[in-house]
Amino acid sequence: MKNVGVLIELDEKGVLKGTNFGMITAAREAGADALYAIISNGDTEKYKDRLQPYGVSKLITLSAGDDFAHSPDLHAKALIDALNHFDLQCLVGLSSVKGRDLLARAAAFLDAPLVLDCLGFDLTEKTALKSHFSGKTVATIRFNGDHFFCGIRPNAIEPKPAAAPSDAHVEAFQSNAKDPGLLKIEKTLHSEKDVVELTEANIIISGGRAMASPENFKILHECAALINAAVGASRAAVDAGYVPHSMQVGQTGKTVSPKVYIACGISGAIQHFAGMKTAKKIVAINWDKDAPIYNKCDYGLPGDLFEVIPALTKVIKEIKSRESES
């Protein structure tokens, strides 16, 4: 039996992240016989209805003697205990900042194989696919060992419900692991605004150096808010001080795989493409028809972004108001 644990991620508000479903799909398609969702939160029951359609047969509420919200080391040790207790061959999670941190800790403690930022994996072959060389090549990597860990790149796998929904039951599991006590998350500094996370977003609108000022990013935010898009930036815009580094897409920033990536005033350096080339559709808005971005995108709008973006916002607003009337 290939029992696979899927590490469910919740956002700050305790809502299931949308990218979980692609990750669970990857685990199912890898050939898992049974999928056990592991939720590190007491309120597991409320997630049941949304997880069952994806073939999850058990929901495990994970806890330890001490609170592990502030100790990633204890959290990782508790995961290892769950892995042993439920006889899981593999533990799969999201390759988000916190997801890959936990998986890497657990794999290092257990001295077990791990592949992060996976684009898919196979339990029979014991292989995973992942990017190498900033996405220029794809590596096939074999896990050498009976137990292994896998982190899936958010949005890399299209979520597909299982052929037949499962009837999952909830089970609590408490680990006896002790916190090594060498590190502690003291606090979380939240962003002032409600920000759509880049790596979770289906649509991203990014601005480059041509945005010319921090204030001008407002036009991107206005458009993004209408379609629940995240706002990103190129390295040039971050280095110019227009926006914080947390918004940077590309090398030394975030790797994203949205359905649509709209690059505004971005020339299209190879380091930028390294972070967004797996987007389904890339749209470029750049007056410079010779910009390198036009060599590798799907739709090109060779106009002034300060005219095209407001026009885009207006068109979307009109459609939305027509739809709400009908």
Next chain:
Amino acid sequence: MEDRGFSWKGRVKMRIYVCVKNVPDTAESIALTGTAAFDESVKFVLNPYDEYGLEAALQIVEKQGEGEVITVTVGKEAATKTIRTALAIGAHRGILVKTDVQFLDSGLTALALQKAIELDGSPDLIFTGKESVDSEGLQTPYRLAAALKMPVINDVAALNITDDGAVVEREIEGGAREVIRLSMPCVIGGTKGMNEPRQPTLPAILRAKKKEIKQIDIHELNLALEKAKTTLVKLDPVPERSKANLKMIEGDPQTMAEALVQLLQEEKLLNGVGGE
């Protein structure tokens, strides 16, 4: 380990190890030459993320007025050039654990780094980059820390060394940051934001030629080299996006906007617009 009475009060000399990797420049094209091999005649550089760790180490030693920054590399002989770059940037000396291959799995790399560090001396602090831009494994800092029984945090975007250990910040999601305290010695995986890495000056490049690089053959470290956690089975090229698919939408801004929205709606790619 020897007890050198570590304290961050400007009194005791810190010994800081910085793990640096020799990687192909991201701007280079990668030509595959076998199932899992590539043309290594391209330009190699110091892994960009490792620059943040090196800069952090140098700043600590400069602030303290004394201390030593030692780079540790696992790589082929050709990595010497990158180690020289790190020495020109300011590291005092370097260690190269010489391998025959560019890709050694993260587990063995971590063990080689651990042994090289322990043979050299006792670390007060270890820096790595958050990942290498060639194999993008994202886990060597964790395996190194586990081998050394030290705490670790990766993706560190701000660092402060206090009398009670290291206080770091890492960016999580939606612009949020976590503030984390680690006891020292510890392993810190650096990323952009931690500092502004400096570039080497010409006199420093010349001086770096006289700095020591200790070479250790990986076979001398008694590692079970056949016991890799993972094996790179093959590399396949990813077809580049081509201009052939490009659809240019011309006209005035309104026309462009309408055409784009229509295309995206037809493909059901617009959230909440067009009946989705």
